[in-house]
Amino acid sequence: MEFLNTERVSLLLGQKRWAFLLAIIAVAVPPLMGRYWIVLANEILVQSIFAMSASLLYGYMGRLSFGQGAYFGVGGYIVALLLTKTSVSFPFALVAGVAGATIYAAVTGYFCIRTTGIYFAILSSVGAEVVHYITFTNYSFLGGENGIPNIYPPAALSGALTYYYFSLGIAAGVLVVYWLIVNSVFGYSLRCIRDNPERATFIGIPVRRNMFIAFVISGAIAGLAGAIFVPFSRIVTPSMCGLFKSMEPVFMSVIGGGRVLFGPMFGATLWILMESIVLTYTEYWPIVIGSIVMVIVLFMPGGVLGLLQGKFVASRHKTPEATKPTK
């Protein structure tokens, strides 16, 4: 039971302070790490961006989308195709990737917005699986099951550390944009839609229009994640699209906390760190992460950060009953 505005309280928790600390760690520590850890940190950044795209829809708009993998994949494949088959510049390829993902998000969003609940989840996953299927079966252009290999970032970014700083810049930018959206009037309109879609309509919020815009923004962010991931991994494969890929950002947001600003990033960090640890001992990572997600959804639906935040608030503030004058 939260007693105060937990989002405002998290500012009391020193959200800005944490962000600062995080920024310092993110900038200063990597040069001291080995290559393996730099690459891991880079992955964390990409997955954080990806996870934020999912939690925008799930945590703040209340819609569970299983389709984010589509936009990640579209962004990635467009960048891959442009970088391997043409000689366009790297920034152009990234922008094109994001643009492509955004367009696909607009097309699928137009239809998804017109459904609710479980149908929304299924329709969004259909949107993702169509992309998956096309990339999987098209050998002539898209490389089929093996994808498109040999994708290289420009020489300036080809080092692990330099690409890391590049990803860090992008991730920081996305985090700021995410923060801005979530705390803006638009973001609050999404929260109204999440909490009480009926009431939101009746106070005059154009629900469909705002949901569509949120959907497209989320698709763009997912596309951006895919676009910067592909030159990093040097390859794009069909497994970067589709339903399974779409579950990852959702799971990460849920683990970290869908309604907390740093939730997706925290979830992504936990996921990737745990994965790298588990995989050194056994190949059976899915059973581990599946169990963890299950436990969290069953017992900690607010995610790890949500739980911490709730405890912090509860310990610090009196109940409304205690502060109100007796009737």
Add this chain to the structure above:
Amino acid sequence: MILETVGLNKTFGGITAVDKMDLIVNEGDVHAIIGPNGAGKSTFFNLVTKYLKPDAGKVIFNKEDITEMGPDRICKRGLVRSFQRASIYPMLTAYESVQMSLLSQEGKTLSFRLIKGLVKKETEEILESVGLTEQAGFLGASLSQGDKKRLELAITLGNRPKLLLLDEPTAGMSHEETKSIMELISSMSERHGLTVLFCEHDMSVVFGIAKRITVMHQGAIIADGKPEEVRKSTRVKKIYLGEE
């Protein structure tokens, strides 16, 4: 005349819930619709506010035909409804809930400006008028039942209504709460020139503040006029015999 319905009709299956109703609401009135359970009061409200689509008839608000408009556009024009069961936002604070109504009415829901600090004065005014100043920072879900009802009203007021439709506003309230809410409503009406149309069960509430009363029975109007006239009507007495 701020609201007029012409031949408003709605049937469910074989039952006519609202039977070709012609109703006029005058500007500035506190207008009550009363009637026994199943008379069609809530259905009528739902038709006017487009929660339900009318089968036939017209709804004219401020000389504009709003029959084909959706709920969000009607709200922007000043026809605002509240819900019988407090329909609030569990995870928004009382303050933010009122802010959103105000901002939505100003058409700003697409703005990426931070919400903090916007429409501060108006929000505080509204919260004060419903008595929720202390609870402004509390999340909707953690408010008491009575406060939820106040918040419900505050959210509605945030839309700066010209005509306020209240669906059983005192349902489930204690005697004192009912009194204070009703005082609030009638002071709102006087102070801001707000027209209020509400439906109620509690007769004492109705006869206390309503300037005009419409009595519904089985989907149709059986009496309409000033409280004294309605009270004297034999037809009304017959319908209500044993109902009190």
Add this chain to the structure above:
Amino acid sequence: MTFGDIIVNQVLSGLVIASNFFLAAAGLTLIFGIMGVLNNAHTCFYMIGAYLIWTFHQVLRPGPFIFWIGTILSLLVLAGIGWIIERLLMRKLYSRPFPEILLITFALLYILEDMVKITWGTLTRTIPVPMGFDRPINIMGYIFPVYNIFLICLAIFVGAATWLLVNKTKFGRMAIACQTNREIAGALGIPIPLVYTGIFVLGVVLAGLGGVAFAPIGYIRFGIDIDILLIAFSVLVIGGMGSFTGTILGAILCGEAYSLSLLIIPEMATVFIFILTGIILVIRPWGLLGTAGREH
């Protein structure tokens, strides 16, 4: 081959595919219809069924009845697995909001898939068509593998039997009562937890039966659960989620559509079904035979 030949061939192969789809989706729709849970891990049981029949083929003494004995044993094992999962996990989900249900069952998918991997590895396996069924049969001048015809008959039999079970038996009527109004069902003394367990186990067994039955003519391979999960969703959506007859209709439509597009554009067969699913979700989300209002 005459035009008539092609048509008959098409329709029949479509029916075989439809039988596969039906068995995979039937349990899913029952569980969703009665308990409101859409189990993302449902087709894992299909895959487990396939692997189980392979295992029994290795373990049992070879003979003419090895397939049938293996089938019965596999279904028993599946029933046990279903019972455990229902009691440990599923019953916690019935009153939860659907996003959590989707997330938890997807996590279950991860877990079950890995368990299959641990138990059987990821090699693709095959088993032979049961003895006596690996010959062609002549129907009205057309030649078909007997086993395929058997599969169609099996699906029809299972469909009819399940329909009778749900609509004509006491158990079935209790289940429908639980679906329509849980409180009244409880007040009438219906043992709701038992009914739910029964339905879930039935659903699991149906899915497993699909895996078992189609193992001889398909591949027993890791990952088949995901392929058929999406098809099962499509069948459900097109036919109507929660509607058993809808699932039958949906399976037939999807099966024929799949078979038809295999003829025309083989690579796009699955995409074609997805697009069909998408269209239905937008214009009539509750499917052809479903009822509106089930999305929450």
